[in-house]
Amino acid sequence: MIDARRLRPAVYAAAVWMGFAGAAVAHDFDIDVPGLDPVIAPVTEGATLFQNVRVFDGRSPDLSPPSNVLVRGNIIERISTGEIEAGGDVSVVAGDGRVLMPGLIDAHWHAFMAATPQPVLMAAEPSYLHHRAAHEAEAILMRGFTTIRDLGGPVFGLKQAIDEGLVPGPRIYPSGAMISQTSGHGDFRFLFELPRQPGGPLSYSEREGIAAIADSPDEVRLRAREQLRNGASQIKLMAGGGVSSPHNPIESVQFTEAELRAAVEAAADWGTYVTVHAYTPTAVRRAIDAGVKVIDHAQLIDEATVQLMAEKGIWWSLQPLTYDAEVFARMSPVSQQKALQVFAGTENAYKLAAKHNVKTVFGADILFDPGAASRQGSYLAMLTKWMTPAQALKSATGDTGEMLALSGFINPYPGKLGVVEEGALADLLLVDGNPLEDLNLVSDPDKNFLIIMKDGKIFKNSVSR
Template sequence: MLSLVLPGISQAQNATPPAAPAKPIVFTNFRLFDGKSAALRDGLTMVVDGSSIGQLRQGQPASTDGSTVIDCHGMVMMPGLIDMHWHSLLAALPISTILQADMAFVHLAASAEAERTLMRGFTTVRDAGGPAFALQQAIDAGLISGPRIYPSGAMITTTGGHGDFRALSDFPRSGGQISVTEKEGGSAIADSEDEVRLRVREQFVQRASQIKMVGCGGVSTPRSPLDMLTFTEKQLRAGVETAADWGTYVLVHAYTPEAIQRSLAAGVQCIEHGHLMDDKTAEMMAKNGTWLSIQPFVGEDDVAPVSGPSLARMQEVLAGTNNAYTLARKHGIKTAFGTDLIFSAALATRQGTMLAHLTRWYSAAEALRMATGANGQLLALSGLRNPYPRKLGVLEEGAYADLLLVDGNPLDNLNLIANPDQNLRVIMKDGKIYKNALPV
């Protein structure tokens, strides 16, 4: 697939990705949100040398000879944003197109959406299921513009579980037959412990940084009710153990208390969604130190249009959002920010709006820490499979030089992030400036 897709990917971009700077970049006259602190810091100078932050110190530099100096005009500098639940190949196209189109077209659309994602200030995403390996490789090679991608590969599910989009004509499965969706890497069906191990290992061969497993039904899969359970505890544990053998972790799609508790018993380190959890389950998560990667769905504007049984499931998830965040705060669960915006290019533009939704439960500083420093901590769980081993989500010496310059103070008004075209004046990733709209 890579050889078929790459020749056309660069044509989908609006501009050639920038080259690495020939000399260090010195930022002056900015206010710093570092991804860790609750307040801004003033009077600092930052030196970006290559792809990382070489210096971050109080006062003016001793010398700027041989450097490019950028005056930030008193604007707020913050880390690049991280979306912990993104689907790089599913974000920009309707599901009907994804299931029926040539996959080369899907990859081309994803490459264009990757650039738009970066221009919204999201410099890193964790891909929570799909064949994003070629896209990641093209971005890292500088062929196209886009965020860093932590790929999970195909989401591993069971017969009838969320992600099983097979037609009824594909049943019964026999021998080594697999469906088109499986061949393209969207999902992988596993119905035994040995099949789980096999499917997990297949993702690692393709350079997955972590593994996505499905613990219950989902909204968009037509025949998987939310209350159904997929893997047994032993099957989930087989995935967890295999991921640990490769030095990384498993994230599990789970909405209900039963699915979450089974995942916890199997040693899962990150729960995706969790919107229907109860107080007992939240307490268990906090006690175990398990991450909750949840999305702030507060209304139908935050999700792709659905109908039939999927509509009822979507409304159930929306109704559970407030309670889930309230429980997460009550019990002090380690909470990550993600959006899960899929099947619509218009919906994908709401990444910043989704972040602003968090102020229903958190201060702006807490929300920004979640989308930067906290998310960076969760990314680091990929351990030996981490494709980007320096720190992400924070601005400190030695961290990746991923930063945004905001016209206004997002700690006072988080809605500034929802209008990136106007309010994000500088976007830097990996030490390269992808946008500079500072006054001359």
């Protein structure tokens, strides 16, 4: 029995045309379309037993006593300090006292753009770009990031291919196109694509699903609903200037409160939330006043605004954006100037977040840079400049899993993520070493992540047998 929404798009379209889709949403049923079989990833049979492991559960600052962890299907079935009997269908992994922890979660990633240089992105054949994104998706998973929150780009097809088992990669919480005002941080149009005319052709970045331009509450509502229709789990808006966009200063405030609120209302109608790109206090406050639940970046924030975030329970997706000579050299001169402004505020942002106990999650936010993307784990390790290894790992596991649940009834992966506990989804890493003592272990996943499991399936196993 299958849900028609998980079929190939062509099959689902046929189901809609034949009047099946309404019933498919309400009930599971068999659809027999000759020559078109649904591509559904099978649930793994059997089980995996991790013996003699110390567990970092995604919440506690301490490791567990030596324990055994049983995974059956895609669920953590049992955790015990006592013996767990291994039946005939159970594969046994000898942990030998190593650390078992949740798969890492990156709360701010761009699967379509992180590892593709911007000139290539704007000039290459789209099918080539999607192949690059699929290749990078496997690399993300092999770095131990079993889930990403994708904050802009055409990844709906990539997500479907990963979920169906066609290509390896992380779970993806997609935003779809970044919604931007004209001249906003998501306005990557070529000069020859201006001026914009009502009813005129879409720009290249809009056609490819990278961005969506909107300049009124009604247009914002329309673009938000389009992303929800395509499968977005949350909506991303640009509320202020950015580093990588050439036509807006960091200090610029983007979208009116009414425009932001239109997106918030559209998302709330689907049980989910809006996250915004913003650096300055003015941009952050306007977003909060409009009902936004997650702020991304905010390196230039002031203490009064951080207090407001704490009082209202706003989530802060904060990135350790600091000067890196190699990455900096690959930026355009305009981006370099704006990046220095952001770098100058990073340390203060982390200190204010800790001082006021704002709910903070980790994100790397790499754009257009394959070299930086390959060091995704290194960005997480940088957090020890401002917090303990346990706090840093919690911000990339249990805390982020809690934030992802804000997507409500359209959550693409209902269940507990980012934790090692009974009943949680089985996304697990077996680490050679103790990351609560040395977080730099996550910077070298090839060496230190011996097992990478996502959804109960082992994608890497280098444990000696």
